Amino acid sequence: MPKTDGTTEPTQLLELLAEEFSDAAASAVKEAGEPAYRVDQLKGWLYERTPLSFQEMEGLPRSLRTQLEEKFILHPLEYDLDLLSEDGTRKFLWKQERDDSRIESVLIPDGDRVTYCISTQAGCPVKCTFCATGYGGFAGNLSAAEIIDQVVQIRNRTAQAPTNLVFMGMGEPLLNFDGLCRALSIMTDPRQLGIGARRITVSTVGIPDRIRELSRSFPQVKLALSLHATNRQLRDKLVPLNIKYPLEDVLEAVREHYRQTGRRVTFEYVILPGINDSSEDARDLANKIRDIHSTINLIGFNPFEGAPYRKPVLKSMLAFRDELRRLLPGEVTLRRSRGEDIQGACGQLSLKNQGSK
Numbered sequence: 045m046p047k048t049d050g051t052t053e054p055t056q057l058l059e060l061l062a063e064e065f066s067d068a069a070a071s072a073v074k075e076a077g078e079p080a081y082r083v084d085q086l087k088g089w090l091y092e093r094t095p096l097s098f099q100e101m102e103g104l105p106r107s108l109r110t111q112l113e114e115k116f117i118l119h120p121l122e123y124d125l126d127l128l129s130e131d132g133t134r135k136f137l138w139k140q141e142r143d144d145s146r147i148e149s150v151l152i153p154d155g156d157r158v159t160y161c162i163s164t165q166a167g168c169p170v171k172c173t174f175c176a177t178g179y180g181g182f183a184g185n186l187s188a189a190e191i192i193d194q195v196v197q198i199r200n201r202t203a204q205a206p207t208n209l210v211f212m213g214m215g216e217p218l219l220n221f222d223g224l225c226r227a228l229s230i231m232t233d234p235r236q237l238g239i240g241a242r243r244i245t246v247s248t249v250g251i252p253d254r255i256r257e258l259s260r261s262f263p264q265v266k267l268a269l270s271l272h273a274t275n276r277q278l279r280d281k282l283v284p285l286n287i288k289y290p291l292e293d294v295l296e297a298v299r300e301h302y303r304q305t306g307r308r309v310t311f312e313y314v315i316l317p318g319i320n321d322s323s324e325d326a327r328d329l330a331n332k333i334r335d336i337h338s339t340i341n342l343i344g345f346n347p348f349e350g351a352p353y354r355k356p357v358l359k360s361m362l363a364f365r366d367e368l369r370r371l372l373p374g375e376v377t378l379r380r381s382r383g384e385d386i387q388g389a390c391g392q393l394s395l396k397n398q399g400s401k
């Protein structure tokens with residue numbers, strides 16, 4: 045992109061779709077006077093290994109590495125810190141190039157599965173009352189390159205390639221729809237990162253038209269809906285976007301998603317003691333979603349400083365789960381809380397580290 049002084053901004057390499065990458069790489073290689081096969085070498089480095097700098101791309105001439113460095117940005121996110129939990133969960137904190145915002149990602153190992161939890165926004169404008177990210181403010185959408193960079197940097201820094209990706213980190217993915225869709229295209233394109241779309245889950249609090257668009261554009265991508273309450277008044281309070289997009293409309297879009305894709309939906313439900321975990325809440329929930337082929341993931345609230353809710357006790361969470369199992373045919377699971385010793389819940393670590401540097 046041209047700047048006012050006539051020079052051009054370096055291009056974000058991870059932001060490019062397959063054809064855009066081929067064109068940009070071919071012109072850089074040609075300009076450097078190098079043979080065309082260097083494009084494939086660069087492509088291999090970029091999508092298969094993604095080193096931390098161009099200088100690590102062995103096999104490319106040093107002069108070309110330096111020219112690539114001047115033309116392109118390889119990693120838009122700056123590594124800040126990472127913390128390893130006793131249970132193997134590893135949390136990463138990144139800094140954006142353009143300002144001082146912190147972004148979180150989490151690696152969650154579980155047997156043969158390695159799940160990366162990825163952020164789509166710096167902070168979140170939705171401000172759910174049980175979520176540390178919501179309390180931390182909102183600094184803006186992440187670019188597709190910044191979304192993808194979380195994946196390739198974690199892969200490089202841990203040597204644990206992801207088996208699954210979940211968009212459940214900071215932010216509401218469907219409020220950054222362009223960035224999300226571009227990132228999904230690059231991640232799933234077999235010429236680029238080649239991650240199977242069926243291994244990717246997008247979690248949303250619910251924007252009906254964007255759910256429909258996502259089903260059309262990426263029918264293999266799994267949908268998770270953050271439900272947390274079925275009573276309108278309560279959901280308005282817990283998930284303020286419910287005021288604009290009421291649950292009835294959201295559930296209609298979820299039904300259409302199932303009809304169109306045939307893929308089972310996951311409902312996420314944070315248990316807040318005394319707020320949304322009564323027998324009546326279980327009955328309401330079952331009645332609302334009975335006709336949707338789904339799995340329910342219950343998650344015990346993970347307290348953070350200043351949070352207005354208590355941590356639920358295991359006995360009451362099991363009782364709520366069992367009640368739902370009696371009422372619904374689908375799977376109901378109580379998810380283990382991971383990485384509690386490293387502020388494992390979304391937004392906790394960045395909230396703690398805001399302004400620390």
Ligand code: SF4
Nearest residue numbers: 168171172175178215
């Ligand atoms: S739960 Fe999701 S949508 Fe709600 S504030 Fe947190 S990050 Fe945003």
